[in-house]
Ligand SMILES: CSCCC(=O)C(=O)COP(=O)(O)O
């Protein structure tokens with residue numbers, strides 16, 4: 001039976017890995033010190049810095065944030081702070097959310113055909129909304145009914161996908177999860193979701209062999225009988 005909802009990853013799935021690693025991450029790293037100097041005492045930022053401090057006691061938060069950035073850590077406070085830093089860039093036009101050319105048309109067709117759409121990324125919910133809201137294809141946020149980040153749990157944990165299915169009030173088997181990362185697909189499959197790996201040649205992704213694999217969203221649509 002065709003899925004009733006699609007849950008999609010961002011980096012490596014809707015969006016080039018290079019955009020995240022070569023544009024978004026350096027933007028946040030370059031703006032970090034100035035952002036903390038200007039906004040570090042604001043309640044939202046101070047709360048993030050307190051979380052960073054609690055995760056690495058005795059270390060200056062800025063140093064911990066820089067170490068996490070260098071490690072491509074998915075630590076929730078880092079992701080929250082990156083989202084706050086990117087906001088300025090999206091709002092003044094220095095950043096535009098990049099999507100693979102096949103993605104916007106499929107998302108629109110899927111939503112128009114009655115599929116429910118949601119995002120699950122390590123990037124914060126705020127960062128997800130910025131990327132889709134300021135995308136090169138316009139504001140795509142109205143297409144999505146849900147945005148999930150690591151507040152729901154890690155992407156390699158089956159419980160996270162069970163929690164998302166519960167939040168969407170759908171049986172897990174009615175949800176198709178799209179990701180480039182095999183371990184995320186393994187976790188989603190363990191929770192009972194349908195899965196498809198995005199194997200985008202430009203990203204250098206290799207098919208893991210454990211899940212259906214497609215090179216792009218039209219391939220996903222054909223394989224799973226999605227509208228459009
Ligand atoms: C919301 S765009 C930034 C993505 C990001 O920060 C990241 O770590 C990528 O994670 P994903 O789960 O989308 O692969």
Ligand SMILES: [Mg+2]
Pocket residue numbers: 009010011012013179180181
């Ligand atoms: Mg990914």
